[in-house]
Amino acid sequence: MRDAAQGFAIDLGSATLRILSRQEQQVLRTPTVAALDHNGRIWARGNGALALQGRRPDALRLVRPVTRRAVADTTLAAHLLRVALREASGGTKSRTFSGGTVCVPDRIGALQTQALLDVCENAGLRRIRLVPKSLAAAAGSGVPLAEPAGALIVDVGAERTSASLLSFGDVIAARSAAVGGTDVDTGLIRLMRHRHGLTICPGEAERAKHLMTRAAAEHGTVPVHGQDLQRGLPDTRQVPVAELAQVARATYGTISDLVLALLPDSPPKLVEDVYDRGLILCGEAAHLHGLPDHLRDRTGLPVHVPDQPGDVGVRGAWQVRDPG
Structure with missing residues (x-):
C-alpha cells in the first residue's frame, strides 16, 4: 500500500x-x-x-x-x-x-x-x-505496471543511460552505461575548438545541442557563440545542423548497445512483447537530435517518447x- x-x-x-x-x-x-x-x-x-x-x-x-x-x-x-x-x-x-x-x-x-x-x-x-x-518512469509514461507483459524502458540522463525490462511491476533485467547528454556537450566543445577555431563554454554547448534538437531538418545552421582562438575576441559561427548531429550520433551507439545486450538474456516471451509494443525512451536527454530514429533503425523496435520525458519518473x- x-x-x-x-x-x-x-x-x-x-x-x-x-x-x-x-x-x-x-x-x-x-x-x-x-x-x-x-x-x-x-x-x-x-x-x-x-x-x-x-x-x-x-x-x-x-x-x-x-x-x-x-x-x-x-x-x-x-x-x-x-x-x-x-x-x-x-x-x-x-x-x-x-x-x-x-x-x-x-x-x-x-x-x-x-x-x-x-x-x-x-x-x-x-x-x-x-x-x-x-x-516510476514506466508508470509516468502510462504503462500499466500490474500487467504480466514485457515493457522496455530506456532512460537517457545527463551522465548515465539505463535500459530496463519490466514485467508485472518488477524489474526483470537491467543494464546501464556511463553515457548521456553531457557526452554530446563534450563532443560539441571539441568540434568547435578543432574544426571551427572557437572556444565555447559548457553552457553554450548545451544551448547549441537544444537548438540542434529543435531544428526541423539537417540542412539548416545553428549559431554558436564563443571566443575566437586566434584573435581572442567574441565571435559566432554558423554551424550546419548535420555537422552537430554527427557529433551527437557518435554517442548513440553505446545507448543502442545497451538494448541489444539486454534482450538476448531476457525471457523470450517478454522479448516478444517488447517487439510488439516497442520501447519507451525517456529521461533528460530523450529528445536528443536523431536518437529515437537511431534506436529504431539499430534495434528494429518501435520507439515511443512520452511528453516531457524527463518528468515521467516523478x-x-x-x-x-x-x-x-
Whole structure:
C-alpha cells in the first residue's frame, strides 16, 4: 500500500533535481549544482550557479553533488534538496517534511542507498520510500505496471543511460552505461575548438545541442557563440545542423548497445512483447537530435517518447507498489 503521507516525489539527478508535491501538478526543476568558495560556503545554487559558468572568479568553483546518479557530496546534496522542498512547499521555512517517494537506479548498491537515505533525512524528510526509477518512469509514461507483459524502458540522463525490462511491476533485467547528454556537450566543445577555431563554454554547448534538437531538418545552421582562438575576441559561427548531429550520433551507439545486450538474456516471451509494443525512451536527454530514429533503425523496435520525458519518473513514482 502507498503511504498517503508521502508528500513529495523526488528524482535527484546528476544534472537536474525534480520534485512533485501531491498538491501540485507542476514539476519543480532545478539544476543540481552550486557555486562554492574555498571554505565550502555556498554563493549560488541552481540556475544562479549555472549563470557563473565562464564568469566566476578563481575563488569560486561549481560543484555537482550527484555524479552519474551516485551521491558524491551528501551535505551539499541535502542542502539543495532542502531548499527545493521548501520552494515546492510554497516557500515555507520548515525544517521537516512529511515524507517522500524517491526514484533510485534499478541496481543501486547498499552504500549508495545509504548515502541517498542520508541526503533525504538531512534534508528534513521524516519518511522515505525508495522506488526503482524504471518502474516510476514506466508508470509516468502510462504503462500499466500490474500487467504480466514485457515493457522496455530506456532512460537517457545527463551522465548515465539505463535500459530496463519490466514485467508485472518488477524489474526483470537491467543494464546501464556511463553515457548521456553531457557526452554530446563534450563532443560539441571539441568540434568547435578543432574544426571551427572557437572556444565555447559548457553552457553554450548545451544551448547549441537544444537548438540542434529543435531544428526541423539537417540542412539548416545553428549559431554558436564563443571566443575566437586566434584573435581572442567574441565571435559566432554558423554551424550546419548535420555537422552537430554527427557529433551527437557518435554517442548513440553505446545507448543502442545497451538494448541489444539486454534482450538476448531476457525471457523470450517478454522479448516478444517488447517487439510488439516497442520501447519507451525517456529521461533528460530523450529528445536528443536523431536518437529515437537511431534506436529504431539499430534495434528494429518501435520507439515511443512520452511528453516531457524527463518528468515521467516523478509523475509515476507514487504508482509503484511497495515491495512485498
